[in-house]
Amino acid sequence: xxxxxxxxxxxxxxxxxxxxxxxxxxMGTGLEARSIHAWFGKNHVLADVSLDFAAGTVTALIGPSxxxxxxxxRTLNRMHEFIPTAAMAGEVLLDGRxxxxxxxxxxxxxxxIGMVFQKPxxxxxxxxxxxxxxxxxxxxxxxxxxxxxxxxCLVRAGLxxxxxxxxxxxxxxxxGGQQQRLCIARSLAVNPQVLLMDEPCSALDPGSTLRIxxxxxxxxxxxxxxxxxxxxxxxxxxxxxxxxxLADGHPGMxxxxxxxxxxxxxxxxxxxxxxxxxxxx
Amino acid sequence: MTLAEAKQIxxxxxxxxxxxxxxxxxxxxxxxxxxxLSSLVILAAIAIFLGLRGFEILARxxxxxxxxxxxxxxxxxxxTASEDPSVYGIGAMLIGTIVTALIAVSIGVPISIxxxxxxxxxxxxxxxxxxxxxxxxMAAFPSILFGxxxxxxxxxxxxxxAKLLHKYLGWIPLFDVSTPFFSRSPFIAxxxxxxxIIPIVTSIAREVFSxxxxxRIQAAYALGATKWSMIRxxxxxxxxxxxxxGAMLGLGRAMGETVAVFTVLNIIFQANFQILLGxxxxxxxxxxxxxxxxxxxxxxxxxxxxxxxxxxxxxVNMLADLLVNRTxxxxx
Amino acid sequence: xxxxxxxxxYPKPQKPWKPKQKxxxxxxxxxxxxxxxxxxxxxxxxxxxxxxxxxxxIICTTIVSSFLAGRSRGRQAAKNAAVAxxxxxxxxxxxxxVISILGTVLVRGTKGLYVGFFTTDMGLxxxxxxxxxxxxxxxxxxxFIMIVIATLISVPLGISTAIYLTEIRGPGSRLIRFxxxxxxxxxxxxxxxxxxxSIISGSGRGFNGLWGALALSILMLPTVARTxxxxxxxxxxxxxxxxxxxxxxxxxxxxxxxxxxxxxxLITAMILGIARIAGETAPLLFTTGGGDVTNLNPTDxxxxxxxxxxxxxxxxxxxxxxARAWASILVLLVLVMILFFSARRLGKARR
Numbered sequence: 001x002x003x004x005x006x007x008x009x010x011x012x013x014x015x016x017x018x019x020x021x022x023x024x025x026x027m028g029t030g031l032e033a034r035s036i037h038a039w040f041g042k043n044h045v046l047a048d049v050s051l052d053f054a055a056g057t058v059t060a061l062i063g064p065s066x067x068x069x070x071x072x073x074r075t076l077n078r079m080h081e082f083i084p085t086a087a088m089a090g091e092v093l094l095d096g097r098x099x100x101x102x103x104x105x106x107x108x109x110x111x112x113i114g115m116v117f118q119k120p121x122x123x124x125x126x127x128x129x130x131x132x133x134x135x136x137x138x139x140x141x142x143x144x145x146x147x148x149x150x151x152x153c154l155v156r157a158g159l160x161x162x163x164x165x166x167x168x169x170x171x172x173x174x175x176g177g178q179q180q181r182l183c184i185a186r187s188l189a190v191n192p193q194v195l196l197m198d199e200p201c202s203a204l205d206p207g208s209t210l211r212i213x214x215x216x217x218x219x220x221x222x223x224x225x226x227x228x229x230x231x232x233x234x235x236x237x238x239x240x241x242x243x244x245x246l247a248d249g250h251p252g253m254x255x256x257x258x259x260x261x262x263x264x265x266x267x268x269x270x271x272x273x274x275x276x277x278x279x280x281x
Numbered sequence: 282m283t284l285a286e287a288k289q290i291x292x293x294x295x296x297x298x299x300x301x302x303x304x305x306x307x308x309x310x311x312x313x314x315x316x317x318l319s320s321l322v323i324l325a326a327i328a329i330f331l332g333l334r335g336f337e338i339l340a341r342x343x344x345x346x347x348x349x350x351x352x353x354x355x356x357x358x359x360x361t362a363s364e365d366p367s368v369y370g371i372g373a374m375l376i377g378t379i380v381t382a383l384i385a386v387s388i389g390v391p392i393s394i395x396x397x398x399x400x401x402x403x404x405x406x407x408x409x410x411x412x413x414x415x416x417x418x419m420a421a422f423p424s425i426l427f428g429x430x431x432x433x434x435x436x437x438x439x440x441x442x443a444k445l446l447h448k449y450l451g452w453i454p455l456f457d458v459s460t461p462f463f464s465r466s467p468f469i470a471x472x473x474x475x476x477x478i479i480p481i482v483t484s485i486a487r488e489v490f491s492x493x494x495x496x497r498i499q500a501a502y503a504l505g506a507t508k509w510s511m512i513r514x515x516x517x518x519x520x521x522x523x524x525x526x527g528a529m530l531g532l533g534r535a536m537g538e539t540v541a542v543f544t545v546l547n548i549i550f551q552a553n554f555q556i557l558l559g560x561x562x563x564x565x566x567x568x569x570x571x572x573x574x575x576x577x578x579x580x581x582x583x584x585x586x587x588x589x590x591x592x593x594x595x596x597v598n599m600l601a602d603l604l605v606n607r608t609x610x611x612x613x
Numbered sequence: 614x615x616x617x618x619x620x621x622x623y624p625k626p627q628k629p630w631k632p633k634q635k636x637x638x639x640x641x642x643x644x645x646x647x648x649x650x651x652x653x654x655x656x657x658x659x660x661x662x663x664x665x666x667x668x669x670x671i672i673c674t675t676i677v678s679s680f681l682a683g684r685s686r687g688r689q690a691a692k693n694a695a696v697a698x699x700x701x702x703x704x705x706x707x708x709x710x711v712i713s714i715l716g717t718v719l720v721r722g723t724k725g726l727y728v729g730f731f732t733t734d735m736g737l738x739x740x741x742x743x744x745x746x747x748x749x750x751x752x753x754x755x756x757f758i759m760i761v762i763a764t765l766i767s768v769p770l771g772i773s774t775a776i777y778l779t780e781i782r783g784p785g786s787r788l789i790r791f792x793x794x795x796x797x798x799x800x801x802x803x804x805x806x807x808x809x810x811s812i813i814s815g816s817g818r819g820f821n822g823l824w825g826a827l828a829l830s831i832l833m834l835p836t837v838a839r840t841x842x843x844x845x846x847x848x849x850x851x852x853x854x855x856x857x858x859x860x861x862x863x864x865x866x867x868x869x870x871x872x873x874x875x876x877x878x879l880i881t882a883m884i885l886g887i888a889r890i891a892g893e894t895a896p897l898l899f900t901t902g903g904g905d906v907t908n909l910n911p912t913d914x915x916x917x918x919x920x921x922x923x924x925x926x927x928x929x930x931x932x933x934x935x936a937r938a939w940a941s942i943l944v945l946l947v948l949v950m951i952l953f954f955s956a957r958r959l960g961k962a963r964r
């Protein structure tokens with residue numbers, strides 16, 4: 001990164017991403033959402049969203065609050081259906097196969113498509129070490145090298161150095177940023193192809209946020225990441241592609257998508273431009 | 282300015298603000314306070330009066346009031362006296378109280394926990410409200426209804442199950458019987474008590490489970506857990522102490538229950554650990570049984586017995602409330 | 614470019630996670646297997662009677678559902694299915710007694726009812742007399758009088774306690790809240806025994822309805838206080854601040870703003886308290902004497918009540934007295950259910 005005497009504009013920050021190649025070691029062929037609609041009862045909250053997430057890329061979903069970004073991301077790992085009045089239409093293809101097809105085992109899907117939530121939520125009844133491995137325990141997956149796996153996940157989450165001497169401490173004894181990295185490590189333990197992140201840094205301080213953003217960059221070498229964020233600077237810093245959502249009294253829709261550098265420097269739609277230049281939202 | 286300079290400035294001390302309440306408010310507070318003290322007064326009065334009246338017997342018998350097994354009043358209700366001295370010991374009945382209450386809890390609590398889990402996590406939304414209402418309605422049923430129903434309806438089936446238990450598991454001393462008399466046993470009393478405490482314990486367990494933080498539940502699902510794995514990993518650890526508190530409240534209720542037990546238990550004055558055998562008693566039914574024809578002295582003994590029951594249930598309930606409040610507040 | 618919804622062909626809302634018909638074929642086969650298995654178990658082993666059939670259904674369902682789930686989705690799913698069927702079975706066990714009780718009361722109770730049941734008392738009849746002689750008029754009146762007195766005592770005290778805990782929040786609040794909870798666990802027999810030991814025993818005073826009402830108040834007070842406290846806590850703080858900001862004293866704010874706002878909830882608290890004591894028997898056994906004749910004076914002479922009348926009939930043990938007990942309990946249950954549903958209706962109306 002070059003030193004600037006002027007504050008970086010979003011475009012120039014995003015430009016730094018333009019030449020980033022997708023992770024070479026990413027598993028699978030990516031995730032594709034086709035014509036996704038979502039309802040809560042009669043309330044049509046998301047309309048006709050189609051997005052393609054290539055393997056090994058980081059995609060940011062931006063837009064003002066209430067435009068359906070969180071609902072959309074929850075249709076990607078079939079958490080949307082937990083709400084009793086929820087309904088949807090469309091397809092979500094993982095490696096070419098629809099995860100909503102009949103006969104699909106939902107719990108297996110969630111092992112392949114993981115999720116990190118806005119508020120860090122480690123399991124308080126478990127130690128740090130047990131938290132990392134809790135995904136294995138819940139799904140009863142057998143691994144012969146649990147210790148190594150735990151260390152590897154904590155290293156990838158950027159937490160190993162801070163907790164390696166206190167793996168037996170309580171899950172809740174860490175700071176907010178550390179807890180969130182613990183949750184990331186926990187999701188990594190079951191080896192997902194795709195990691196969904198729903199505003200993972202919005203409850204954290206700027207220092208922790210930057211640490212996690214570094215982690216995200218590193219993780220994208222081996223998996224596909226989709227991150228919902230309110231913070232446009234964050235989107236500019238870490239993502240390869242950006243999708244802009246908007247609900248203007250209508251059901252939420254995906255207005256524009258493209259490489260991050262283009263969205264921020266040269267958006268095609270007027271509404272996108274208004275949003276990224278701060279005229280509203 | 283620098284930090285050192287800032288420290289040197291003398292910040293003014295905060296002002297002391299006082300309010301003089303108006304007279305009408307003073308009267309209001311006094312009246313309300315007196316009303317609120319009623320609980321303290323009543324509880325203390327119960328302990329004092331029962332203790333005063335029963336004191337003579339307690340002093341005389343000492344610890345053997347609790348541990349002694351004999352209950353014999355030398356003075357009969359018609360005033361005649363017999364040669365043998367009176368002896369008052371509620372030990373056998375105390376054991377009966379604890380045995381029937383434990384049977385009730387061991388049958389009722391697992392069912393209650395299952396029902397609470399079902400209502401919170403398995404029941405279809407359309408029938409959830411209805412089922413909750415049914416269970417709450419059961420909590421409102423008077424205990425004499427359980428006594429009547431238990432005696433007329435449950436007992437025949439209860440005897441049949443007792444015989445089955447004896448047939449297949451009779452080699453366990455608990456299920457053995459010295460004489461094949463299965464009617465009106467602690468087992469049946471425990472069964473009736475279990476049915477009585479299910480609504481209470483289910484209600485508390487339901488409240489506790491519903492306080493489980495939603496984001497933790499979602500985190501477990503997002504990791505690919507099945508419903509049962511999620512319950513084991515998140516809900517049960519969270520609600521553990523609250524459910525234990527609920528179980529203790531059920532225990533307290535079962536210990537103090539009078540009428541329902543009286544109708545379905547064959548009251549014989551002996552400690553009975555063979556729960557399928559129709560003999561036993563508990564402190565509450567002892568009091569009812571003896572009260573009608575008791576002499577003045579025996580009444581004092583009954584007061585003392587009542588005091589013991591009061592203290593026992595008080596202890597159990599206080600512990601229970603402590604545990605339940607700890608969990609319910611945790612969730613918020 | 615904004616398109617209007619009518620020009621677009623949006624699909625209808627669907628729930629693709631709901632099982633489709635062809636997914637359910639294993640389930641139908643499973644149900645068949647359960648029926649066959651149950652029949653087999655009942656026929657060929659010692660499982661007999663209602664309990665046997667129920668247990669067989671549960672065992673078969675657990676095994677079959679667990680097997681089906683395990684076959685398609687592995688061990689965790691098998692465990693999950695087995696647990697689900699066990700939990701459902703236990704819940705049915707929890708619900709069954711209510712149905713049995715309601716059914717039995719309805720069937721057996723209606724046999725003993727006749728018009729005179731509500732208009733005569735037991736002054737000239739014994740519990741063993743045929744069912745068309747004597748009734749529970751005295752009991753109904755007695756219960757009514759004692760409920761009224763108990764309400765007059767415990768509702769003011771209970772609401773005062775609640776107001777102290779929520780509005781004044783003075784010293785000792787924690788202790789008082791704790792004591793109220795402890796008091797709700799006092800066994801009903803102890804309440805009766807206490808009144809007996811403090812007022813009746815050794816004083817030459819006889820049994821009467823007032824002492825019974827006092828014993829009932831001890832049981833009613835904690836219910837009223839706890840429900841009232843919950844209800845007052847629900848009143849938003851802004852309401853109180855609005856009253857104080859207008860210059861009202863605290864007592865005026867409470868009396869004219871908070872309590873009227875909580876009115877329906879406080880009535881619910883009262884109804885729940887009444888429901889709690891309407892069926893209590895044990896306290897009355899030590900305090901009221903269980904009269905057989907209609908007595909309108911609570912301070913003079915023994916007084917009957919519905920629970921005591923049931924008790925007398927129950928203890929007597931003959932077929933007629935048993936039938937009488939069922940009829941009386943039908944009346945009591947109807948009363949309790951009216952109270953219960955009124956409280957629920959009021960509770961829902963609040964929201």
